[in-house]
Amino acid sequence: xxxxxxxxxxxxxxxxxxxxxxxxxxxxxxxxxxxxxxxxxxxxxxxxxxxxxxxxxxxxxxxxxxxxxxxxxxxxxxxxxxxxxxxxxxxxxxxxxxxxxxxxxxxxxxxxxxxxxxxxxxxxxxxxxxxxxxxxxxxxxxxxxxxxxxxxxxxxxxxxxxxxxxxxxxxxxxxxxxxxxxxxxxxxxxxxxxxxxxxxxxxxxxxxxxxxxxxxxxxxxxxxxxxxxxxxxxxxxxxxxxxxxxxxxxxxxxxxxxxxxxxxxxxxxxxxxxxxxxxxxxxxxxxxxxxxxxxxxxxxxxxxxxxxxxxxxxxxxxxxxxxxxxxxxxxxxxxxxxxxxxxxxxxxxxxxxxxxxxxxxxxxxxxxxxxxxxxxxxxxxxxxxxxxxxxxxxxxxxxxxxxxxxxxxxxxxxxxxxxxxxxxxx
Amino acid sequence: xxxxxxxxxxxxxxxxxxxxxxxxxxxxxxxxxxxxxxxxxxxxxxxxxxxxxxxxxxxxxxxxxxxxxxxxxxxxxxxxxxxxxxxxxxxxxxxxxxxxxxxxxxxxxxxxxxxxxxxxxxxxxxxxxxxxxxxxxxxxxxxxxxxxxxxxxxxxxxxxxxxxxxxxxxxxxxxxxxxxxxxxxxxxxxxxxxxxxxxxxxxxxxxxxxxxxxxxxxxxxxxxxxxxxxxxxxxxxxxxxxxxxxxxxxxxxxxxxxxxx
Ligand SMILES: Nc1ncnc2c1ncn2[C@@H]1O[C@H](COP(=O)(O)OP(=O)(O)OP(=O)(O)O)[C@@H](O)[C@H]1O
Ligand SMILES: [Mg+2]
Numbered sequence: 001x002x003x004x005x006x007x008x009x010x011x012x013x014x015x016x017x018x019x020x021x022x023x024x025x026x027x028x029x030x031x032x033x034x035x036x037x038x039x040x041x042x043x044x045x046x047x048x049x050x051x052x053x054x055x056x057x058x059x060x061x062x063x064x065x066x067x068x069x070x071x072x073x074x075x076x077x078x079x080x081x082x083x084x085x086x087x088x089x090x091x092x093x094x095x096x097x098x099x100x101x102x103x104x105x106x107x108x109x110x111x112x113x114x115x116x117x118x119x120x121x122x123x124x125x126x127x128x129x130x131x132x133x134x135x136x137x138x139x140x141x142x143x144x145x146x147x148x149x150x151x152x153x154x155x156x157x158x159x160x161x162x163x164x165x166x167x168x169x170x171x172x173x174x175x176x177x178x179x180x181x182x183x184x185x186x187x188x189x190x191x192x193x194x195x196x197x198x199x200x201x202x203x204x205x206x207x208x209x210x211x212x213x214x215x216x217x218x219x220x221x222x223x224x225x226x227x228x229x230x231x232x233x234x235x236x237x238x239x240x241x242x243x244x245x246x247x248x249x250x251x252x253x254x255x256x257x258x259x260x261x262x263x264x265x266x267x268x269x270x271x272x273x274x275x276x277x278x279x280x281x282x283x284x285x286x287x288x289x290x291x292x293x294x295x296x297x298x299x300x301x302x303x304x305x306x307x308x309x310x311x312x313x314x315x316x317x318x319x320x321x322x323x324x325x326x327x328x329x330x331x332x333x334x335x336x337x338x339x340x341x342x343x344x345x346x347x348x349x350x351x352x353x354x355x356x357x358x359x360x361x362x363x364x365x366x367x368x369x370x371x372x373x374x375x376x377x378x379x380x381x382x383x384x385x386x387x388x389x390x391x392x393x394x395x396x397x398x399x400x401x402x403x404x405x406x407x408x409x410x411x412x413x414x415x416x417x418x419x420x421x422x423x424x425x426x
Numbered sequence: 427x428x429x430x431x432x433x434x435x436x437x438x439x440x441x442x443x444x445x446x447x448x449x450x451x452x453x454x455x456x457x458x459x460x461x462x463x464x465x466x467x468x469x470x471x472x473x474x475x476x477x478x479x480x481x482x483x484x485x486x487x488x489x490x491x492x493x494x495x496x497x498x499x500x501x502x503x504x505x506x507x508x509x510x511x512x513x514x515x516x517x518x519x520x521x522x523x524x525x526x527x528x529x530x531x532x533x534x535x536x537x538x539x540x541x542x543x544x545x546x547x548x549x550x551x552x553x554x555x556x557x558x559x560x561x562x563x564x565x566x567x568x569x570x571x572x573x574x575x576x577x578x579x580x581x582x583x584x585x586x587x588x589x590x591x592x593x594x595x596x597x598x599x600x601x602x603x604x605x606x607x608x609x610x611x612x613x614x615x616x617x618x619x620x621x622x623x624x625x626x627x628x629x630x631x632x633x634x635x636x637x638x639x640x641x642x643x644x645x646x647x648x649x650x651x652x653x654x655x656x657x658x659x660x661x662x663x664x665x666x667x668x669x670x671x672x673x674x675x676x677x678x679x680x681x682x683x684x685x686x687x
Contacts, residue, residue, distance in 0.1 A: 031540075032540070032541060035540045035541070036541075039526070039529070039533075039537050042529065042533070043526065043528050043529065046528050046529070046569075047528060256523075256524060257520055257522050257524040258524045258525065258526065260485075260490045260520075260524070261518060261520055261585075262538075262541055263489070263490050263513075264489065264513055264516060264518045265513065265538060265541035265542045265543075265589070266510075266513065266514070266541060266542055266543045267541045268510075421490075422490065422491070424451065424491075
């Protein structure tokens with residue numbers, strides 16, 4: 001206790017001795033966390049391995065998704081047609097076939113068609129024989145020649161039945177025109193066949209343009225695209241995975257002594273924590289923007305507005321994941337421990353939270369357990385935004401956001417309470 | 427208690443005063459009642475075998491390790507009561523390299539400079555100055571991870587100088603450094619001392635301490651066993667021209683290996 005009494009005068013001498021040499025305070029409280037965050041981001045962008053795991057790996061998974069769900073495209077086929085007819089009816093048939101949904105016509109000459117069939121380069125060719133137009137116009141049943149290898153292939157069969165239907169349509173229209181000419185003549189009001197043909201063709205064209213059948217498409221289930229289920233799962237999983245692994249780096253820094261060294265500068269513990277948190281958030285945002293940006297053109301599941309909503313919601317997802325990462329950094333004693341906790345935690349949360357299967361309807365123990373995970377709320381919100389087109393103002397999405405914000409606040413508080421700068425603290 | 431063999435200074439001269447400093451880690455007393463003062467502009471050596479408590483003492487003086495009891499007053503501020511004020515006066519070059527290997531040397535220095543309250547422009551120019559000082563200006567933009575051990579040591583030192591501290595803690599700055607680099611570091615330190623900087627220096631190389639230090643304290647098992655100028659310490663054993671500081675050190679701390687327990 002003897003030293004207590006001398007403290008006062010020591011201070012005074014110290015102050016005198018110090019003079020004005022101390023570095024004046026500058027670069028206020030607000031800037032330092034941002035500088036720390038900037039440093040964290042720079043380190044991340046310079047780390048090839050981290051970049052690989054956080055950017056390339058998600059990309060790989062998106063690729064797998066494309067491979068798995070890419071086959072669900074609409075029907076598409078090429079019709080190989082040899083048109084030997086010189087009249088307009090054959091040309092009309094070709095035009096109608098080309099206009100059919102999912103079918104594209106490629107015109108070949110007879111020799112090429114034969115050669116390609118021979119080499120199995122194509123499995124089916126439709127030949128419109130010479131005199132096709134004349135037959136149709138004369139009301140005789142026209143001939144259509146189908147050349148095929150084996151069954152002609154599934155696409156070939158569909159194309160052929162389409163072509164047959166269209167031929168029937170074309171022939172029928174001309175048949176009707178012929179009959180109309182006859183009927184008019186029988187009624188004593190003869191008309192030129194050309195005039196009748198033109199009039200009848202116009203009527204049929206009108207009917208085709210506005211078909212008397214209205215098709216109502218009913219999707220069963222809410223936009224059943226698997227992408228809309230798995231992409232949110234990927235986003236929440238990767239945010240959690242990479243941001244909990246940030247803790248490993250922080251624990252290493254603590255062990256190495258850089259955190260302790262920073263405490264000899266003007267940086268406060270709170271600023272340090274805030275800076276690392278912001279850095280982690282920046283990292284997560286970069287990652288998610290990348291993932292969603294890649295997914296957009298591939299899966300075409302976004303409009304600019306829905307993309308913006310998803311990004312805004314994802315920002316909250318990232319903020320809460322960053323908080324969880326800080327908690328792990330605060331509690332783990334060694335880098336291995338942090339690594340192990342991060343991986344285990346991510347796996348359990350991801351599975352329970354329904355990144356790979358939809359648990360939103362789960363009841364009982366699983367229902368309760370899944371609601372205890374961050375992923376559940378992240379996935380639920382993202383799926384609502386992506387698959388159901390809900391907005392940030394929808395009550396369910398607002399609930400998700402409130403829970404994520406709650407996770408962020410609680411994790412921040414826990415991290416702030418337990419975070420250690422030195423390896424031998426406490 | 428200190429051996430009390432040091433010169434008696436008037437208290438008014440003391441820039442740093444260490445008072446009855448103690449640190450107990452889970453029952454292990456690492457520092458056991460250490461007291462000394464350092465004058466402004468002095469290079470003060472803290473010597474001692476492994477585990478003597480040098481690093482623990484420095485960490486307490488540099489405000490990063492709470493004291494168990496006792497206090498350190500730097501420029502009139504208590505590390506215990508006003509650590510933020512103490513930090514404005516100090517620079518620390520820790521024994522373990524504390525830097526960011528993924529970043530360039532320049533980025534490392536600038537980062538710590540910004541943390542010390544410099545503006546970006548100041549941090550950049552001072553970082554370049556410091557790299558020049560430690561002979562690494564041409565490697566400024568290279569990643570520290572690619573540096574040799576000696577180069578990393580010099581970056582470690584250059585970081586400590588970013589705040590142009592009045593009091594510089596150097597905890598074994600020359601470990602694993604070749605004679606050329608070491609010589610460079612010595613000249614750097616002497617230059618800083620001539621510029622008015624106060625330095626606390628620890629090393630296991632006695633000839634370094636002999637060359638650089640105005641006074642040395644020899645610590646063993648958490649206590650100071652001797653404190654004087656190198657010359658006076660050598661004179662205690664015999665002819666100061668013939669006796670080395672190492673002889674004094676071994677005489678005072680014994681020949682028993684420290685890790686034999
Ligand atoms: N964080 C800690 N927890 C427990 N014991 C510690 C801790 N830090 C140091 N010690 C103990 O305190 C004693 C002094 O250690 P310190 O590192 O201060 O020695 P030193 O003089 O710097 O040694 P060296 O020359 O090897 O660097 C040692 O017995 C050491 O084991
Ligand atoms: Mg040491």
